[in-house]
Amino acid sequence: MINYKEAKKILLKSKIKIKDEIINSSKSLNRINVLDIYSAVNYPAGTNAAFDGFAINSKDTIKLNKNNSQNFKILKTISAGDNPSLKKTNKFEAVEVMTGALIPKNFDTIIPIEKIIFDKNRKFILINKRIKNNQHIRYAGSDYKKRDLIIKKGTIIQPSHILAFKTLGIVNIKVKMKPNILFFSTGNEISNNRNVANWKVRNSNSYYIKSLSNNFLFNFIDGGILRDKDAKLFQKKIEKSFKSKIDIIITSGAVSAGKHDFVPHIINKFSLSNFFKGVSIRPGKPVLFAKFKKTEKAIFGLPGNPISSSACFRFFVYPYLFNILGVKVEKPFKAKLKNNYSKSKKIIRFLKAKLTSTNDGKIELEVLKGQESFRIKSFVESNVWGLFKDGQSTFKKGELIDCYSPIGSNINIFK
Ligand SMILES: Nc1nc2c(c(=O)[nH]1)N[C@H]1C(S)=C(S)[C@@H](COP(=O)(O)OP(=O)(O)OC[C@H]3O[C@@H](n4cnc5c(N)ncnc54)[C@H](O)[C@@H]3O)O[C@H]1N2
Numbered sequence: 001m002i003n004y005k006e007a008k009k010i011l012l013k014s015k016i017k018i019k020d021e022i023i024n025s026s027k028s029l030n031r032i033n034v035l036d037i038y039s040a041v042n043y044p045a046g047t048n049a050a051f052d053g054f055a056i057n058s059k060d061t062i063k064l065n066k067n068n069s070q071n072f073k074i075l076k077t078i079s080a081g082d083n084p085s086l087k088k089t090n091k092f093e094a095v096e097v098m099t100g101a102l103i104p105k106n107f108d109t110i111i112p113i114e115k116i117i118f119d120k121n122r123k124f125i126l127i128n129k130r131i132k133n134n135q136h137i138r139y140a141g142s143d144y145k146k147r148d149l150i151i152k153k154g155t156i157i158q159p160s161h162i163l164a165f166k167t168l169g170i171v172n173i174k175v176k177m178k179p180n181i182l183f184f185s186t187g188n189e190i191s192n193n194r195n196v197a198n199w200k201v202r203n204s205n206s207y208y209i210k211s212l213s214n215n216f217l218f219n220f221i222d223g224g225i226l227r228d229k230d231a232k233l234f235q236k237k238i239e240k241s242f243k244s245k246i247d248i249i250i251t252s253g254a255v256s257a258g259k260h261d262f263v264p265h266i267i268n269k270f271s272l273s274n275f276f277k278g279v280s281i282r283p284g285k286p287v288l289f290a291k292f293k294k295t296e297k298a299i300f301g302l303p304g305n306p307i308s309s310s311a312c313f314r315f316f317v318y319p320y321l322f323n324i325l326g327v328k329v330e331k332p333f334k335a336k337l338k339n340n341y342s343k344s345k346k347i348i349r350f351l352k353a354k355l356t357s358t359n360d361g362k363i364e365l366e367v368l369k370g371q372e373s374f375r376i377k378s379f380v381e382s383n384v385w386g387l388f389k390d391g392q393s394t395f396k397k398g399e400l401i402d403c404y405s406p407i408g409s410n411i412n413i414f415k
């Protein structure tokens with residue numbers, strides 16, 4: 001049996017090609033950009049007001065104080081969206097500006113409305129102190145200059161990026177197409193029915209993985225349930241997929257050592273360029289991966305137990321997807337172990353765990369009770385995967401543990 005590091009190596013060299021497409025930037029959430037993206041414009045586009053108030057020229061206030069005040073004539077009101085140009089300006093003039101309004105030439109500072117003293121007719125404002133320049137002004141290009149980098153290629157696009165694209169005039173972007181994943185559940189016991197007999201099992205794995213696809217990197221195509229007698233049918237479905245848009249096939253179940261575990265047997269009938277079956281991890285030990293020779297298709301056989309299936313999706317399929325889509329390798333984030341934990345030295349354990357933050361700012365990781373791969377309750381209670389490395393059997397309270405977000409890349413949380 002190979003270890004996780006070796007399995008990852010095989011995954012990384014078994015790349016399949018995923019094509020690019022051009023899409024509207026507003027629809028790019030969770031897609032991966034193929035090229036670096038640069039701002040098309042200066043932002044802010046023009047120098048504008050950060051506060052509602054009055055714009056003046058600060059030089060006109062140099063000599064002003066309590067005993068030497070000055071009336072400034074109000075020329076007009078400029079709101080956000082108005083053209084700010086003025087015919088001619090003189091000394092001791094002011095324009096009323098609303099937040100976002102462009103500042104006309106020769107005006108360099110803003111006095112907030114709350115601090116304004118008006119004359120009786122509201123035609124002038126009275127200033128009786130020196131006002132610094134550049135107050136409450138947002139300068140053109142002070143956030144992004146035209147051609148500034150917004151995101152590097154290979155970024156998983158987040159809502160903050162969409163905000164930037166829309167602000168900075170990015171209309172279309174080139175992204176990786178979403179890989180098409182054809183998913184099969186297996187087993188005579190698996191049922192999609194509402195009411196099931198005691199000897200049947202409600203299908204959950206396909207729904208779990210489908211739900212991940214709703215906010216992630218792939219299209220989920222449900223291939224349905226393969227029954228124990230369906231080995232040949234499975235073989236035919238794989239052959240058929242070679243002529244289709246399917247990029248990756250994923251099965252859950254029928255991958256270990258039982259009589260009906262036909263997945264490895266069928267996969268081995270194909271000519272494969274890369275293959276592994278069985279990795280020294282838990283849960284998910286019987287996991288299988290293969291790349292079909294002379295195709296751009298790959299297959300994962302995930303073990304059927306729901307938590308084995310989820311862990312293998314997170315620790316095998318995700319890194320594979322990141323790699324074929326050109327996303328940089330994610331790093332774990334670290335948390336302090338809250339309880340002592342021990343395991344066999346030879347294997348990596350992916351543990352259902354809970355991250356919490358202490359009042360003094362420490363991030364702690366609690367390994368939850370009930371780690372068996374059929375147990376859902378601890379999975380519901382958990383909010384992170386803790387990776388407990390091989391080569392070590394006892395982990396003491398306070399030790400730093402590698403953590404992985406269960407719903408996406410760590411890169412979405414920590415850059
Ligand atoms: N003699 C051995 N037996 C087992 C071994 C072994 O090495 N030698 N490995 C064990 C480990 S570890 C795991 S994990 C499981 C994985 O087995 P399979 O992948 O063959 O999965 P199945 O037997 O088909 O199912 C296991 C379990 O999961 C339930 N299941 C399956 N599909 C779904 C689904 N879509 N939704 C919900 N639940 C599902 C299924 O009913 C079984 O209870 O093998 C051990 N045995």
Ligand code: MOO
Binds near residue numbers: 281303305373
């Ligand atoms: O490896 Mo299995 O996934 O222990 O339950």
